[in-house]
Amino acid sequence: MDLARRMFMGQLARFTAGASLVPLATVAEAAINEQPPRRGGDPAKRYAMLIDLRRCIGCQACTVSCHLENDAPLGKFRTIVSQYEVDDPETGDMSTFFLPRLCNHCDNPPCVPVCPVQATYQQEDGIVVVDAERCVGCAYCVQACPYDARFINDKTQTADKCTFCTHRLEAGLLPACVESCVGGARIIGDLNDPESTISKMVAEHHGELKVLQPEKGTSPHVFYLGMDERFIDRPEAFASIWDIHGKDNEELHYEFSGH
Amino acid sequence: MxxxxxxxxxxxxQIAWYPWAVQYFFMIALAYASLWLALPGLLGAARWKATARFAMLGAMTTAIVAPIALLAxxxxxxxxxxxxxxxxxxxxxxxxxxxxPPFVFAIIALAWLVWREPMLVWRQRGDLFGMIARLVTLGSWQTPRLLVVTLALATTALSLGIAVYTGSEVAIVKGRPLWNTVWLLPFFATTGLIGAGGLVLLLSRIAGPRDPDTARNMLWVVSAAAVATAGVALMWVLEGLYMENSSVAAALRSVRHSAEWRSTSAWGLGVGTALTLGCLLLLWRKPQRGWSWIVGLVALHLAWMARWVVLMDVQTVQKQTAGYLEYTVGWGSSGWLGVVGTFGLWIALILVIDMLVPWRGALGGTAADAPDTTPDYSAKGAASHG
Structure with a gap:
């Protein structure tokens, strides 16, 4: 009798404890503004990109091929190569510096926890994607990204960004920007595979690799080789392209900037 | 460098949040801050009852318009x-x-409870207004005071949640260093109070009946909120000087390299100082208090401009490229049309309520008997509250 009662009470305690824990567990998947669990994608992989700036010639083939592949609206870019004139601190000579920019597929992506409808999420393979069917176009993620990697697509009125061309990766193809890079500057691969080219390059150049705005704590997964330190944060640069004014002192926009 | x-x-x-966002943050701040101004009167403070009448009109109308701007x-x-x-x-x-939604519905319910009392008188009328009064009041029962007090306190609790969320939502964005400071929360709240105080001053001038207590209360509130805002700004700068704070660093960089940011800062500082001095002057010189409505307009301007600078101007600071976006507000619905439309809807809502609800009679006030008669300004607000 006692034993039966004890067993019953034990079962009851387990049941009630379980019942109280289940909803708590689902509600408290993440604290406010912390990363929710990743979903989808291959959990065995961690995609990343390494950009060898020594090989980039600023031809914008990546920009154009990405635009064609992903049908981005004019004037908005999933990837683009910024171009700067810089002086050599030692010789004073001017040279050109190219900086390809794209989504950094951060390990701590600030764009993900802000999304109010879980339309933007990180896959288990590290790629950050947007479900355009669910996105409400609040642009909170656009504000949250410190890299300007996101924009509102004027055609779909939803958030848009680089996806490392997941649709191509799944088909065994390289992303459009990697495929079209004439200098072979962009290397994509799986960091979890020690035999991948990117893993080998990361191991070889570990001390020289740089990421953008590391102080933001986002842990970016686009690594730059041959990076000029002046461009890790917002460069203290003279924005010459925007300083061209017409005879009435109006700013002369280039053709895409009128959005 | x-x-x-x-x-x-x-x-x-380009910018991703349009002037609609400014309208939302402005309206919702007016809604919760107006509720705070109405609270003492709702709880029974005699000298705050006239203030509460104007503040409830402000709170209810802004709480309805705010989510529409947000949706847009x-x-x-x-x-x-x-x-x-x-x-x-x-x-x-x-x-x-x-x-x-609970906050908006709670404010509407609170306004309904407060306004149905004077509406009971209109139930006897044979015209359209009487019919509406009979429909809206849901019976001729007297509003229990305990219910008003309870709902007022519950709505205030909800309003604190709104103040915290609207501030946090923007303050957690690390991608925009100028937003990424905890001081944004009190800044939104204190500038909201400046705006709400200004709104009550303006409503008491144009919607009457004018009330000396309201003018005095609101001049105190606006000047105290202006001083509090200055204190918040000072704390923000001090934190930036003594601690690692990228928000202040970004602000200083913006001001140093941009003539527009310099003039914006100077304008904000100038208007804030003028507003505080104006309030104190009118508190000191009682016969001139008829000019309080100008203080009200300036206060509303400051509260709106604070949000425009925080939400729009900050978006023109490029995150990782050089320079600033030369943003010009368009004429379409993502620009001025949205701004004017929101204000138009708000004014229309105030006019509709003014027509259908004898709100001046709430909380023991003296209502105009008929909606088509001009309110009797000579009454100078309920003498019973003096």
Whole structure:
């Protein structure tokens, strides 16, 4: 009798404890503004990109091929190569510096926890994607990204960004920007595979690799080789392209900037 | 810092939140701050009852217009139901979407409770207004005072949630260093109080009956809120000087290199100082208090401008490329039309309520008997509250 009662009470305690824990567990998947669990994608992989700036010639083939592949609206870019004139601190000579920019597929992506409808999420393979069917176009993620990697697509009125061309990766193809890079500057691969080219390059150049705005704590997964330190944060640069004014002192926009 | 870096090619990144966002943050701050101004009167403070009448009109109308502006800022407004289908407890915006409807409905319910008392008198009328009064009051029972007090306290609790979420939503954005400071929360609240105080001063001038207590209360509130705002700004700067704070660093950089930011800062500081001095002058010189409505207009301007600077101007500071976006507000619905439309809707709502509800008679006030008679300004507000 006692034993039966004890067993019953034990079962009851387990049941009630379980019942109280289940909803708590689902509600408290993440604290406010912390990363929710990743979903989808291959959990065995961690995609990343390494950009060898020594090989980039600023031809914008990546920009154009990405635009064609992903049908981005004019004037908005999933990837683009910024171009700067810089002086050599030692010789004073001017040279050109190219900086390809794209989504950094951060390990701590600030764009993900802000999304109010879980339309933007990180896959288990590290790629950050947007479900355009669910996105409400609040642009909170656009504000949250410190890299300007996101924009509102004027055609779909939803958030848009680089996806490392997941649709191509799944088909065994390289992303459009990697495929079209004439200098072979962009290397994509799986960091979890020690035999991948990117893993080998990361191991070889570990001390020289740089990421953008590391102080933001986002842990970016686009690594730059041959990076000029002046461009890790917002460069203290003279924005010459925007300083061209017409005879009435109006700013002369280039053709895409009128959005 | 290296002046020899020249940006040759970079896109100029556009703004993602339109002036609709300013309208939302302005309206919702007026709503919760007006409620705070109405609270003492709702709880029974005699010298705050006239203030509460104006403040309830302000709170109720802004609480209705605010979510409309918010909805318009979505690029996919028809998908608003996704907020409720996919609740996301780790997103401040999602938490806000859950807080907003109860707050709006609570304010509407509170206004209904407060206004149905004077509306009971209109139930006897044979015209359209009588019919509406009979429908809206839901019977001729007297409003229990305990219910008003309870709902007022509950709505105030909800309003604190709204103040916290609207501030946090913006303050957690590390991508925009100028937003990324905890001082944004009290800044929104204190500038909201400046605006709400200004709104009450303005309403008491144009909607009457004018009330000496209201003028005095609101001049105190606006000047205290202005001083508090200055204190918040000072704390923000001090924190930046003594601690690692990228928000202040970004602000100083913006001001140093941009003539527009310099003039904006100077304007804000100038208007804030003038507003405080104006309040103190009118508190000191009682016969001149008829000019309080000008203080009200300036206060509303300051509260609106604070949000414009925080939400719009900050978006023109490029995140990782050089320079600033030369943003010009368009004429369409994402620009001035949205701004004017929101204000138009708000004024229309005030006029409709003014026509259908004898709100001046709430909380023991003296109501105009008929909606088509001019309010009797000679009454100078309820003498019983003096």
């Amino acid at each position: 290296n002046s020899a870096v020249i940006e040759i090619l970079a896109p100029r990144y 800022d979505l690029h996919q407004p028809l998908r608003f139901w996704h907020f409720y289908a996919y609740f996301t407890p780790w997103s401040w915006m999602s938490i806000g979407s859950l807080m907003l």
